[in-house]
Amino acid sequence: MLQRYLFWNKPFRKVLWWLVIIGMLGSLPLALARQHTETSANQVEFVFDYRxxxxxADIQTNPQDFLAEHLKRMKEAGITSMAVYESTLSELRESRRIEYYNSRDAMMMMQNYGNPNENFTYVLFADSATQQVLEPLIQKTFSDLKVATRPWSFKNKNGLIIEMNSxxxxxQSMDPDPMxxxxxxxxxxxxxVRLSNRRPFVTNEMDKLLKSLYDLGVxxxxxxxxEVPGYSEENTEVKLNKMADLLHKNGIGLAAIEMLKEPQAGFSTLAKQTNYDVVRLHSFTEKDGEKLTELVSKAERAERIQGVADRFVLAVKDRNIRMVFLNAKPVKNTDKAVLVDPLSAYYEALQGPDGAIPRIEKVGFTVGQAKAFRVQTSALQPVASALMLIGGVSLIALTIxxxxxxAALILFILGILGAVALHTLSATLYAQGLALADAICAPSVAVMLAIRSVRSGRAAQWKxxxxxxxxxLIKTSAISLIGVAYEVALLNHITYELVLQQFRGVSALHLLPIGIAGLYLLFFSVESTYAEKFAAVRKILSSYINVLGIVVAVVALGAVYYYLTRTGNEGQASAFEKxxxxxxxxxxxxxPxxxxxxVAHPIFLLxxxxxxxxxxAVxxxxxGVIGQLSIVDTFAHLHTPLHISLIRISYGLGFGALIGLAFIIVWEIVARSWKRWVPRVSK
Structure with a gap:
C-alpha cells in the first residue's frame, strides 16, 4: 500500500504545478472584472464643510460679505460641493437667521426682572420670511422632545420661547436648514448631507426628509x-433595513470615511442593503488645516501646500478615493495678533502651480459629483472559483x-476536503484563508526554487x-505573481475595494516567507536523509555560544526589527525619505x-x-525573498487599483535590475582591483 502511494506521489508533484497554473488562469476573468469595476467611476468630488x-465667517468684520466671497472662490478653485449638517440653533445663529438668549439676557433686554426660577431660551427671527421657514422646523423639533414652545416678540421682531435652557x-438636532x-x-x-443618529428614527419622517433632499440634488x-441613522440597541437590524430601503428608494448613496479608528456602527449593513452605493471619502481634518496657518517661512509654506496637493492626488489615484472632504477652522496667531484660516492655502493646493485638480484631471479623472463603482461580474465565476480552490490547495501542498x-498527495487530498468544509462554514473565512496561504506560499516557492538551482549545481552550468x-530575477518574480493572481481573484468582492472588509493576517506575509525560505536554505536545500537533517538541527542547537554569535544574533534581530518598523501602513520613515x-x-x-x-532586487540579482x-552567494x-514577498504584499492593498500596483512592481523590478547591474559592475571593479593589489602586497 505504501509503495503504491509513493509510486503515485512522485509524479504528482509535477501535476500540482499544472493545477496551480490552471487555477491561476482561472483567476484572470475575475481579476479583469475587478479592473472594470475600478475604472467604472472616475468623477472626484471636493466637498467643503459649510459649518x-x-x-x-462668524468672526469676520463683515460675515455675510466674507461668506459670499469665499463661496465664489471655492467654486473657482474646484470645490463643487458643500456638506450641510442637521441644523441647530447655534448654527442658525451663525447663519444670522436667528438670535437666541437665555432668560437672564432676555429680561435685561426687556428691562424686566422676570422669574428667578426660569431658565428658558428666547429666539428671535431675522425677518418674517425666515420665521415662516424656520418656525415650524423649530416647533416640531422641540415638540418631539416634549418641550413646550410659545410665541414671543421684541421690538417688532417675532420669536419663540423654548422651555429648555439655552x-x-x-x-438639539433639526432637519438641515432649508434656506x-x-x-x-x-x-x-x-x-x-450629513445625518446623525441623535434623533429618534421615524420611518415616515426620514422618508420625507430624504425625498426633499433628493429634490435639492443630494x-x-x-x-x-x-452611528448611522437608525442604529439602536433594540431592533437594530429592522431599523437599519428600513433606513437602507429609504436611501435606496430616494436615490441617495453613502460615503465611507477612510482611516477611522472605529467603523461607524451599522455602516456595513447600510452599505450591503443599498447594493454598495458607496464611495470612499478622504478627510482633510481641521488639525491638518492648522499646519497651513502656522507662522513659517514662505518656502516652508509653499512646501506644505505642495504636500497637501500631493496628498489629494495620491488619495484619488492610489486609494480609489472619489470624495475629498475639507475641514477648516479659524486659528489665533498670537505673534501677529490676528485670526487666520487656511482657506487661501486650500485654493492654492487645489489650483495653484502643480495643484491637485489639474494633476488629477491629467491622469484621467474629472471633477464632479462622486458616483459609486458599477460592480462587474464574470459569467465564469463558478468555474473560476472551483479552479482556484484546486489550484490554491495545490500551491500549499507544493510548498510543503x-x-x-x-506528503504531497495526501496533503492535496486533505487540503481539498478542508477547503470545501471551510467554504461551507464561512465563504469569507475560506477566501481570506486561502488567499493568505497562497500569498505566503508563492514567494516562498519562488525563492526556494532559486536556492535549489544554486545548491544543485545548475547555476554553475551557465556560461x-x-x-x-x-x-x-524574471523567473522568480513570475512565480511570485502566481500568489498575486490567487490573492486578487479570491478577494475580488467590492467590500475589499471600499475597505468595508479587511484582508486579515497580512502581517504574516511580511515574515513567514522569510522563515520558510530560511528553513529550506539551512536544512533542506541539500540532498540528505531526515536523520541527517535532524542531526544538523541538533548540532546547531547544541553549539556553544560565543561573542561573535551573540553579535550576529543582535545584528539579525536589529535588522528584523528595522524591517518590521518599515513595513505596513504604520511603518516609520525619516524626513529625508519622505x-x-x-x-x-x-x-x-x-x-516603487x-x-x-x-535593496532586495539588486541584492538578489548580484x-x-x-x-x-x-x-x-546563495x-x-x-x-531577495523580501522583494518577492513585497511584490505579493503590494496587491494585498486591495483598495489600490490593479494597474497602479502593476506599475509599482514593474518600476521596482526595472529600477532594481538597473541598480543590481550597478552592484555587479562595482563588484567586478573591486574584485579585479583586489586581485591586482594582493600580489603586489605579498611581494
Missing part, C-alpha cells in the same frame, strides 16, 4: 457621528513538499552569470517600493550573478 465656513437647546440648502443650490453647489450622505516530498542573474518618496511619486507618477528597487561562480539570493 466650518460659518465658524470662520445651552441644551442650542445643540441654506436653497441658497447653496442656487449658487450652483452640489449638496452632500445624492450622497455622510454619517455624522459614530519542498520539506516533506512524500554567463549576468544572463543567469536576469533569468532568475522627501525622496515625494520626488519619486511626482516624477514617476507611481512610487524602496525595499524592492534599492547573488544570482555570483552564484554561477560561488555557491555561498545567501544573497535568500535576502
Amino acid at each position: 466650518d465656513l460659518l465658524d470662520i 445651552d441644551e437647546a442650542a445643540i 441654506t440648502l436653497k441658497m447653496l443650490k442656487d449658487q450652483g453647489f452640489q449638496i452632500v 445624492r450622497r450622505m455622510i454619517v455624522d457621528g459614530n 513538499s519542498f520539506f516533506v516530498p512524500e 554567463s552569470g549576468l544572463a543567469y542573474g536576469f533569468w532568475q 522627501l525622496f518618496r515625494s520626488f519619486l511619486e511626482n516624477t514617476l507618477g507611481v512610487r 517600493r524602496t525595499k524592492e528597487f534599492l 547573488g544570482a550573478y555570483l552564484s554561477v561562480r560561488y555557491r555561498h 545567501y544573497l539570493i535568500f535576502i
Whole structure:
C-alpha cells in the first residue's frame, strides 16, 4: 500500500504545478472584472464643510460679505460641493437667521426682572420670511422632545420661547436648514448631507426628509457621528433595513470615511442593503488645516501646500478615493495678533502651480459629483472559483513538499476536503484563508526554487552569470505573481475595494516567507536523509555560544526589527525619505517600493550573478525573498487599483535590475582591483 502511494506521489508533484497554473488562469476573468469595476467611476468630488465656513465667517468684520466671497472662490478653485449638517440653533445663529438668549439676557433686554426660577431660551427671527421657514422646523423639533414652545416678540421682531435652557437647546438636532440648502443650490453647489443618529428614527419622517433632499440634488450622505441613522440597541437590524430601503428608494448613496479608528456602527449593513452605493471619502481634518496657518517661512509654506496637493492626488489615484472632504477652522496667531484660516492655502493646493485638480484631471479623472463603482461580474465565476480552490490547495501542498516530498498527495487530498468544509462554514473565512496561504506560499516557492538551482549545481552550468542573474530575477518574480493572481481573484468582492472588509493576517506575509525560505536554505536545500537533517538541527542547537554569535544574533534581530518598523501602513520613515518618496511619486507618477528597487532586487540579482561562480552567494539570493514577498504584499492593498500596483512592481523590478547591474559592475571593479593589489602586497 505504501509503495503504491509513493509510486503515485512522485509524479504528482509535477501535476500540482499544472493545477496551480490552471487555477491561476482561472483567476484572470475575475481579476479583469475587478479592473472594470475600478475604472467604472472616475468623477472626484471636493466637498467643503459649510459649518466650518460659518465658524470662520462668524468672526469676520463683515460675515455675510466674507461668506459670499469665499463661496465664489471655492467654486473657482474646484470645490463643487458643500456638506450641510442637521441644523441647530447655534448654527442658525451663525447663519444670522436667528438670535437666541437665555432668560437672564432676555429680561435685561426687556428691562424686566422676570422669574428667578426660569431658565428658558428666547429666539428671535431675522425677518418674517425666515420665521415662516424656520418656525415650524423649530416647533416640531422641540415638540418631539416634549418641550413646550410659545410665541414671543421684541421690538417688532417675532420669536419663540423654548422651555429648555439655552445651552441644551442650542445643540438639539433639526432637519438641515432649508434656506441654506436653497441658497447653496442656487449658487450652483452640489449638496452632500450629513445625518446623525441623535434623533429618534421615524420611518415616515426620514422618508420625507430624504425625498426633499433628493429634490435639492443630494445624492450622497455622510454619517455624522459614530452611528448611522437608525442604529439602536433594540431592533437594530429592522431599523437599519428600513433606513437602507429609504436611501435606496430616494436615490441617495453613502460615503465611507477612510482611516477611522472605529467603523461607524451599522455602516456595513447600510452599505450591503443599498447594493454598495458607496464611495470612499478622504478627510482633510481641521488639525491638518492648522499646519497651513502656522507662522513659517514662505518656502516652508509653499512646501506644505505642495504636500497637501500631493496628498489629494495620491488619495484619488492610489486609494480609489472619489470624495475629498475639507475641514477648516479659524486659528489665533498670537505673534501677529490676528485670526487666520487656511482657506487661501486650500485654493492654492487645489489650483495653484502643480495643484491637485489639474494633476488629477491629467491622469484621467474629472471633477464632479462622486458616483459609486458599477460592480462587474464574470459569467465564469463558478468555474473560476472551483479552479482556484484546486489550484490554491495545490500551491500549499507544493510548498510543503519542498520539506516533506512524500506528503504531497495526501496533503492535496486533505487540503481539498478542508477547503470545501471551510467554504461551507464561512465563504469569507475560506477566501481570506486561502488567499493568505497562497500569498505566503508563492514567494516562498519562488525563492526556494532559486536556492535549489544554486545548491544543485545548475547555476554553475551557465556560461554567463549576468544572463543567469536576469533569468532568475524574471523567473522568480513570475512565480511570485502566481500568489498575486490567487490573492486578487479570491478577494475580488467590492467590500475589499471600499475597505468595508479587511484582508486579515497580512502581517504574516511580511515574515513567514522569510522563515520558510530560511528553513529550506539551512536544512533542506541539500540532498540528505531526515536523520541527517535532524542531526544538523541538533548540532546547531547544541553549539556553544560565543561573542561573535551573540553579535550576529543582535545584528539579525536589529535588522528584523528595522524591517518590521518599515513595513505596513504604520511603518516609520525619516524626513529625508519622505522627501525622496515625494520626488519619486511626482516624477514617476507611481512610487516603487524602496525595499524592492534599492535593496532586495539588486541584492538578489548580484547573488544570482555570483552564484554561477560561488555557491555561498546563495545567501544573497535568500535576502531577495523580501522583494518577492513585497511584490505579493503590494496587491494585498486591495483598495489600490490593479494597474497602479502593476506599475509599482514593474518600476521596482526595472529600477532594481538597473541598480543590481550597478552592484555587479562595482563588484567586478573591486574584485579585479583586489586581485591586482594582493600580489603586489605579498611581494
